[in-house]
Amino acid sequence: GAGVSQSPRYKVAKRGQDVALRCDPISGHVSLFWYQQALGQGPEFLTYFQNEAQLDKSGLPSDRFFAERPEGSVSTLKIQRTQQEDSAVYLCASSSHRDYLYNEQFFGPGTRLTVL
Amino acid sequence: SQQGEEDPQALSIQEGENATMNCSYKTSINNLQWYRQNSGRGLVHLILIRSNEREKHSGRLRVTLDTSKKSSSLLITASRAADTASYFCATWDNQGGKLIFGQGTELSVKP
Numbered sequence: 039g040a041g042v043s044q045s046p047r048y049k050v051a052k053r054g055q056d057v058a059l060r061c062d063p064i065s066g067h068v069s070l071f072w073y074q075q076a077l078g079q080g081p082e083f084l085t086y087f088q089n090e091a092q093l094d095k096s097g098l099p100s101d102r103f104f105a106e107r108p109e110g111s112v113s114t115l116k117i118q119r120t121q122q123e124d125s126a127v128y129l130c131a132s133s134s135h136r137d138y139l140y141n142e143q144f145f146g147p148g149t150r151l152t153v154l
Numbered sequence: 155s156q157q158g159e160e161d162p163q164a165l166s167i168q169e170g171e172n173a174t175m176n177c178s179y180k181t182s183i184n185n186l187q188w189y190r191q192n193s194g195r196g197l198v199h200l201i202l203i204r205s206n207e208r209e210k211h212s213g214r215l216r217v218t219l220d221t222s223k224k225s226s227s228l229l230i231t232a233s234r235a236a237d238t239a240s241y242f243c244a245t246w247d248n249q250g251g252k253l254i255f256g257q258g259t260e261l262s263v264k265p
Binding site: 071073078079080081082083086094096097129131142143144145146147148 | 187189196197198199202242244252253254255256257258
């Protein structure tokens, strides 16, 4: 497929569990972004990669959140010791150029995380 | 934190009518983008307008930008039931270098 894919699409975790969310960006896209979207809200920026370098992680809400993109393609967002307030849709987006400021972002379908 | 506010929060119209959504933002921006989100297709980019542009068209979409008022509007003409979705504006702020979304307008187009 040509789009951004994410897996799993749905994840239910018990409070305290660790989860890992995967993002496959569009092939060749340099920039990759993670967002968190709470119900009824717009997406909120979490972190940004340019190739394998994590250039901005200012949006990560706590040190329980960790993201990586070791080979500059697939990315994983990991949440340790999940809490109920982590329940949200996690969106991944990619963009084609280094000069990302001027480009649209292509979003994946998201992973809906529910923490019980 | 979200960049700004969208108005109205919800809008219900009949097919064939025009829909106008407004977005206000707080900081100096490089560009402003509009996205649509529905359950079927996720979040999809609609149109981008740069800070030195005042108006842009794409098909049935018309976007205006007023940087002096820090506001933008999205007009959808001759709406269709398939336009039913949430619409978000998003801005690249010049300081943070990240895309910041508004809270969205939920549009319902009734056939």
